[in-house]
Amino acid sequence: MLDDRKLTILRAIVTDYVSMREPVGSRALVERYHLDVSPATVRNDMAVLEEEGYIMQPHTSAGRIPTDKGYRLFVDRLGAVKPLSSAERRAIETFMAGAVDVDDVVRRTVRLLAQITQQVAIVQYPVLSRATLRHLEIVSLTPERGLLILVNSAGKVDQHPVDLGGASPDDIADLRGRLVAALVGLGPSQAAERAATLAEELPDGLRPLGAVVIAALVEVASADPSTRVVVGGVPNLTRFSDQYETTVRPVLEALEEQVVLLRLLGEVAGAGDVLVRIGHENPYEPLHATSVVASGYGTSSDIWANLGVVGPTRMDYPSTMAAVRAVARYVGRFLAEG
Amino acid sequence: MLDDRKLTILRAIVTDYVSMREPVGSRALVERYHLDVSPATVRNDMAVLEEEGYIMQPHTSAGRIPTDKGYRLFVDRLGAVKPLSSAERRAIETFMAGAVDVDDVVRRTVRLLAQITQQVAIVQYPVLSRATLRHLEIVSLTPERGLLILVNSAGKVDQHPVDLGGASPDDIADLRGRLVAALVGLGPSQAAERAATLAEELPDGLRPLGAVVIAALVEVASADPSTRVVVGGVPNLTRFSDQYETTVRPVLEALEEQVVLLRLLGEVAGAGDVLVRIGHENPYEPLHATSVVASGYGTSSDIWANLGVVGPTRMDYPSTMAAVRAVARYVGRFLAEG
DNA sequence: GACTGGCACTCCACCACCCAGAGTGCCAAT
DNA sequence: ATTGGCACTCTGGGTGGTGGAGTGCCAGTC
Numbered sequence: 001m002l003d004d005r006k007l008t009i010l011r012a013i014v015t016d017y018v019s020m021r022e023p024v025g026s027r028a029l030v031e032r033y034h035l036d037v038s039p040a041t042v043r044n045d046m047a048v049l050e051e052e053g054y055i056m057q058p059h060t061s062a063g064r065i066p067t068d069k070g071y072r073l074f075v076d077r078l079g080a081v082k083p084l085s086s087a088e089r090r091a092i093e094t095f096m097a098g099a100v101d102v103d104d105v106v107r108r109t110v111r112l113l114a115q116i117t118q119q120v121a122i123v124q125y126p127v128l129s130r131a132t133l134r135h136l137e138i139v140s141l142t143p144e145r146g147l148l149i150l151v152n153s154a155g156k157v158d159q160h161p162v163d164l165g166g167a168s169p170d171d172i173a174d175l176r177g178r179l180v181a182a183l184v185g186l187g188p189s190q191a192a193e194r195a196a197t198l199a200e201e202l203p204d205g206l207r208p209l210g211a212v213v214i215a216a217l218v219e220v221a222s223a224d225p226s227t228r229v230v231v232g233g234v235p236n237l238t239r240f241s242d243q244y245e246t247t248v249r250p251v252l253e254a255l256e257e258q259v260v261l262l263r264l265l266g267e268v269a270g271a272g273d274v275l276v277r278i279g280h281e282n283p284y285e286p287l288h289a290t291s292v293v294a295s296g297y298g299t300s301s302d303i304w305a306n307l308g309v310v311g312p313t314r315m316d317y318p319s320t321m322a323a324v325r326a327v328a329r330y331v332g333r334f335l336a337e338g
Numbered sequence: 339m340l341d342d343r344k345l346t347i348l349r350a351i352v353t354d355y356v357s358m359r360e361p362v363g364s365r366a367l368v369e370r371y372h373l374d375v376s377p378a379t380v381r382n383d384m385a386v387l388e389e390e391g392y393i394m395q396p397h398t399s400a401g402r403i404p405t406d407k408g409y410r411l412f413v414d415r416l417g418a419v420k421p422l423s424s425a426e427r428r429a430i431e432t433f434m435a436g437a438v439d440v441d442d443v444v445r446r447t448v449r450l451l452a453q454i455t456q457q458v459a460i461v462q463y464p465v466l467s468r469a470t471l472r473h474l475e476i477v478s479l480t481p482e483r484g485l486l487i488l489v490n491s492a493g494k495v496d497q498h499p500v501d502l503g504g505a506s507p508d509d510i511a512d513l514r515g516r517l518v519a520a521l522v523g524l525g526p527s528q529a530a531e532r533a534a535t536l537a538e539e540l541p542d543g544l545r546p547l548g549a550v551v552i553a554a555l556v557e558v559a560s561a562d563p564s565t566r567v568v569v570g571g572v573p574n575l576t577r578f579s580d581q582y583e584t585t586v587r588p589v590l591e592a593l594e595e596q597v598v599l600l601r602l603l604g605e606v607a608g609a610g611d612v613l614v615r616i617g618h619e620n621p622y623e624p625l626h627a628t629s630v631v632a633s634g635y636g637t638s639s640d641i642w643a644n645l646g647v648v649g650p651t652r653m654d655y656p657s658t659m660a661a662v663r664a665v666a667r668y669v670g671r672f673l674a675e676g
Numbered sequence: 677g678a679c680t681g682g683c684a685c686t687c688c689a690c691c692a693c694c695c696a697g698a699g700t701g702c703c704a705a706t
Numbered sequence: 707a708t709t710g711g712c713a714c715t716c717t718g719g720g721t722g723g724t725g726g727a728g729t730g731c732c733a734g735t736c
Contacts, residue, residue, distance in 0.1 A: 061687045135477040139489045151477045157497045235590040252573040399716040
């Protein structure tokens with residue numbers, strides 16, 4: 001159905017349209033891409049490509065632009081992977097060097113990704129599924145108000161306010177001791193489970209306090225950190241001010257909705273696999289004129305989350321995909337080394 | 339120089355231009371604002387106002403629009419304070435109810451402010467200057483890597499990674515004991531000071547470890563939390579897509595620069611005082627077509643930071659100022675109650 | 677049968693032009 | 707001081723014409 005030349009033509013159309021930002025006609029095509037055929041031949045092929053739904057004309061006497069289906073074919077079969085420039089490699093190194101904690105890593109990653117791709121970047125907080133509880137503390141601020149503090153083996157510190165109800169320091173210390181003995185070394189879900197049973201084993205005197213603290217603990221332990229998402233590079237949207245209604249506005253709106261962002265990144269297969277969602281393939285309707293390039297990051301299933309970028313469907317897929325993949329790999333390794 | 343009628347006319351021009359978004363002419367003015375004079379009279383007055391630099395014409399034969407100087411006079415002397423609607427009052431209550439910690443308060447505040455004003459909102463993290471150190475912990479994750487954790491009386495938890503260098507648990511506990519004894523109850527600056535002297539009093543065996551931990555401690559204690567800033571309501575920029583180059587793009591760019599944001603909010607006089615910076619009054623040149631409405635928030639000098647909104651100079655100052663003030667007060671009280 | 681040159685056709689982008697309408701400034705009259 | 711009248715200016719929208727880019731189709735060639 002689609003012979004080599006037609007594919008070459010489609011590739012040229014995508015490439016040209018992405019860089020020139022204008023519908024591309026048959027003459028320009030043969031000139032700029034050294035096709036050794038006449039414009040008429042190209043026109044015939046374009047007619048077929050259009051019939052098959054890979055390209056379209058904005059209006060009768062204009063050149064062609066790729067459809068979502070055209071981009072899809074390009075991404076799947078035609079895009080040569082563009083290796084990162086050495087400047088980009090260096091950027092990755094410099095950006096990440098000296099990150100102190102997970103927050104910092106995420107912040108730097110999002111800036112990095114935005115800078116390299118010149119798009120809007122989105123990074124999900126990593127899930128530390130293999131991390132275990134390392135330390136547990138109950139700090140009283142006033143006789144009434146206290147703070148439950150949990151530290152896991154990956155160095156993540158969680159906190160949750162608790163109502164101490166005027167409990168005595170001894171009781172608090174007692175409860176803490178029991179919790180530490182029972183829970184340290186457990187993963188989040190086991191810890192939550194074990195804590196629940198522990199609540200019933202407490203002596204009567206500790207019951208009310210225990211209930212409050214354990215409720216807080218369960219809440220913290222079962223909160224999924226990957227529901228947190230950080231965004232950067234929003235000013236890059238400026239480059240698409242010609243597509244205000246179709247790109248800028250919808251992206252801005254999507255960015256304030258954590259849920260939408262998570263759905264956009266979601267369902268990434270595995271680390272190294274870059275997922276591309278083009279136009280209508282997006283699960284979120286207002287973004288049907290934009291594409292998402294995302295990837296999982298992490299190491300050996302220990303740390304896991306997604307990151308990616310959003311931009312107009314008319315984007316440089318090979319470069320963007322290469323950048324997303326490179327950053328995902330680097331961050332994964334970086335987190336693994338601690 | 340400017341009699342009552344001229345001021346009334348200026349007020350009418352500002353009001354009308356803000357709501358209609360179009361230059362306003364003499365006829366429309368007398369009709370819509372029941373001025374009991376003829377358009378010709380209004381024209382004469384407008385000529386004076388223009389001469390004085392309060393209004394201008396985009397071109398001959400267009401109506402007048404206010405200049406920055408005109409808005410300034412309006413804000414200083416003409417704007418009647420618009421009380422919040424009951425819906426807005428309720429919004430404030432509902433939004434803030436159930437905030438669990440400082441992070442949460444800040445997040446909710448920024449959303450609230452963005453929602454009420456329909457502008458881009460900026461909230462600085464509160465400085466807890468009177469807060470004292472309540473708890474200090476050194477948690478070891480691996481023999482090499484550890485975490486210094488500080489909790490202050492306001493319930494803020496700080497963390498900083500430390501290089502344990504394989505120190506023994508006993509040494510760590512010993513060091514911790516000394517630090518707790520010396521520092522708990524002190525404010526951040528005192529704690530940093532005291533810790534520095536303590537470093538020199540340590541027995542030789544604890545010296546290396548002590549140096550590392552105290553360095554981390556000083557860094558955390560002297561970090562100014564108010565340098566952190568949270569932004570919300572970015573999609574509201576969508577309402578000004580007609581002023582893409584002058585408003586949308588510069589604001590987007592400013593939003594990614596923490597430093598710029600801090601300068602924008604900076605120099606607020608005191609709680610309750612709402613600061614308005616109009617157009618060229620802004621210290622950041624690209625935002626010379628936008629205005630900033632900001633206020634300090636906090637209580638009795640204990641908690642202190644700024645919040646505000648950014649929007650086009652053509653904004654509803656009375657409402658915006660009322661909203662910013664109300665939110666600042668409410669959040670201040672809310673934080674005070676804990 | 678695949679490719680090509682030629683040709684008629686279509687449609688957009690651009691320009692010039694005109695005109696109504698809104699708004700002004702000025703002036704003489706009240 | 708205020709006003710009605712008037713001549714003037716400028717914008718914005720609508721109209722019509724034109725050049726050019728690009729197409730589809732067809733008959734001819736290799």
